[in-house]
Amino acid sequence: MSALPAILILSSRGEETARRLASTLGGDVLSPAPGELKTLLTSLWERPRTALSGIIGVGAAAIYLRAAGPLLRDKASDPPLVCVSEDGHMVVPLTGGHLGGGFDLARSCAKALDATLAATCSSDRAGLTAPDLLCRRWGFVLEGKEHLPAVNGALLDEGILPLRADPEFLRLPFPPCYRVEPAEEKDGETAPGEDAPHPKVLVSFRNAPLPPGAVRLVPPCIVAGVGCRKGVAAEDVVEALRASFREGGYTLSALAECRTIPEKEFEPGLVEAANLLGVPLRICSREELLALPGPFTPSVAERHLDLPGVAEPCAATAGPLLAPRTSSRGVTVALSLRPLRFQGRVDVVGTGPGDARFLTAEARAAIEGAEVLVGYALYIDQIPEAWRRNKWVKRFSMGEEEERVRLALNLAERGYAVALLSGGDPVLFGMAGLTHSLAAETSVPVRVIPGISAIQAAGALLGAPYTNGLTCISLSDYLQPWEEVLQALRGAALGGLTVALYNPVRRDLETKLAAVREIFASLEGPVLLVRDVGRPEESFRAIPLEALSPAEVDMRTLVVLPGRNVLWNGTRLLDRRGYRSERGRNESTERVREDEAVVRSRQESPSEEGAAP
Known part of the structure; x- marks a missing residue:
């Protein structure tokens, strides 16, 4: 179950706003007694992020700032604190902006309340996805944090950042404010070209030195298979893992998970080591280990446990091995590369008959929340330019309906949030049916946003x-x-x-x-x-x-x-619907129509005397 926010209210005037937030975002509504706000905030501040997604304070921002001030430590570790006015019309992110998730929590609050989001961070206001915000959304680890102010400044000045990525990550759903360049392979290691300019952002799990003034976004993509002797100390397990990462040239920030066999599920040193490193310890079943094709480095586990090994097979359950196992301090370690999977979506958005004033609030929210706009060129160009800013835009001609739907689904499979624009209402002669039909061949979730028809x-x-x-x-x-x-x-x-x-x-x-x-x-x-x-x-x-x-x-x-x-x-x-006020008019109208019909009949059929009446 995902973590939920705590919603605080200071008076009964904020109850309605808090209730609306809780019904949409979940979480408990808490009302501290007079003088107890600081105590309550302190207890919430210490909760792990897995148990609390953030704090939403309904009321005056100054009150929450004074109470939270002594608790502030670091923007990466401070929990998100968002202030919402009691009438629900204004939302302000206060702490934990990008890395802590404060901006995204504030945006969710604004959407739930149809409120104004008062973002104060320049990159957010410009619609640019800063590296630390991207890092938070993707669950990556940020290295080189001290360079972040200069990197974000360059993004604001230039509107785009040069980014170099390992070959494994070139197809990640990068926002358009990144110019993605592949790293070159030299002697089995990834390195930039000699004449290439230094990138401002690296996306890599390798532990190469950072270029001057750059940050590294580290994907949690390495899984460690771990075997150990009985009674091993947690410090020995941690050091064995560090040594394996150093030998492979990988940063330990890329460690996503440790895996081992059922016989080691409750080994104290192994359990403690995983806790110290902040990663889960997953137990691989005998069935999945025996089903692996191998081959693996010969191991005593074959004789004593009737298994093909411990470290290498456990790592291989997650992905291809990066290298043979290493051994030290009574601990064996093997590393594998786990593929990154991002869940995208396709919103089929009804854009109305033309002018943007006919767009519904839900349609506008879907367009603004999308990373890619796909559609017939006319429909895209009818969207206000400000809504298209800093998005990938894919225009198509009339008659290319299947091509645009397939592109939208392909992009969503890569992890993008896609708005597929359909003029008028997407269910009426629009793209909804075709999208649902083609999406059945994929795992992409599809949502239809109704629109006003012509x-x-x-x-x-x-x-x-x-x-x-x-x-x-x-x-x-x-x-x-x-x-x-x-x-x-x-x-x-x-x-x-x-x-x-x-x-x-x-x-x-x-x-x-x-x-x-x-x-x-x-x-x-x-x-x-x-x-x-x-x-x-x-x-x-x-x-x-x-x-x-x-x-x-x-x-x-x-x-x-x-x-x-x-x-x-x-x-x-x-x-005419048949209301009482219409009946008199209806009867009068029918008599007029009957009289007109008689006149037309007499005009078309003269009397026997040949004279018109």
Whole structure:
């Protein structure tokens, strides 16, 4: 179970805000007695990070700062402390910003409350992912912390940092503010090219000297298989591990886990050594050890335990061995490289009919929280430039729907948070169905963010044209047979509801519109043509059904056929629901229609005398 925050309130005025935070983020709501805030904060400050993800203080920032001041030690070890105003409108990260997770906790609070995040760190405000923030999010270890202020300053000045990565890590989901360069292999060791400029950031598990003014992000990627004699001291186990890492040229910061056999599960020195190094001790079952292909260095474990070995097989359960085992102080150690796995996601985001004002709050949050934007170029360019800042942006042309979905899924499999943009609502003629279908071949989680469709924006523009319901049909026959489109049109005409026709593609458009004119021949009132709906240049025109032709419509036009109960008063469409206030008007309208029908009948059929009435 993941750690949860503690949420503190100082008065009843903060209870509602605290309750909203707890319902979204989890955690306990605590209310210290007067004068006891410092005591409570002290006890929370000492809790391990595995038990407490952070502290959220609801109330005035100055109160929490005074109470926490004496507890502050180091930004890497201080727990995150976030202040939230009692009304829930403002969130301020106070301590543990990047390495401690304070900024991410504050961002989660702001999202939960739909509040303003008052970030004060310059890189956060610029939308740049600083190395220490990246380190915290990925669970890496930061080395060269003393160089961090200069490195972050360079990021702010240049907007990008040169980064050199071991070959094993070149496909990690790096943000766009990093220019990634592979390290060169020389005599089995990774080294920069002779003429290459010094990188500001290294991503490596190797213990090479840091370039001047650089930081190293160390992935927790090495698993140590450990065997030992009975009664070995913890200090001997730790020193054997250090020696093995030194011999291999690896930094001990890369140690992710120790593994051993069931017979050593409760060996005190081994258990204590893992605790001293802050890594878990995992017990490998006999079944998984015996299933390994090997070969392994001959070991006494073959004779005494009927196992292929201890250190090497245990390490090999995590990944390929980096080197044969080493032995010292009665301890055997073997190291393996465990692949890094990042869980990305794809949010299929409905961007609305055009202007950004039609984006929902959830859609905006998904776009701002994404690392990559993928979509049809028009939809991407309609997103405000500030929302696209410091993101990877992948534009596609019309007709490349499967290509863009597959790219989004591939990027998510590498660990990126991807927003796949779909105009209007992604479920209605959008990308949701295709994404779910193709995602079934992967392990990528997919979330659909609904959007406002063109007909919803058009409905507001036209009045109230579908109070009783709505039928939406695409005239495009690129993805479905025209016969199925015809069947849908005939059913819609029989249903009598307002019909919205999307996607009047140019191919055979005259034939398609002729079918619309024939099927809806009994339509009373005009057809409404809404063009560029949801955009600054939006407009609509009313035309007779018989005038519906390719000269009047294109792919930027939504064709609205009013339903049986919809009235056109010359400026707007009104669909009658049957409320009491409408009944008198309905009866009057029906009498007018009956009178008009009689007049038309007499005009078309003269009397026997040949005289018009």
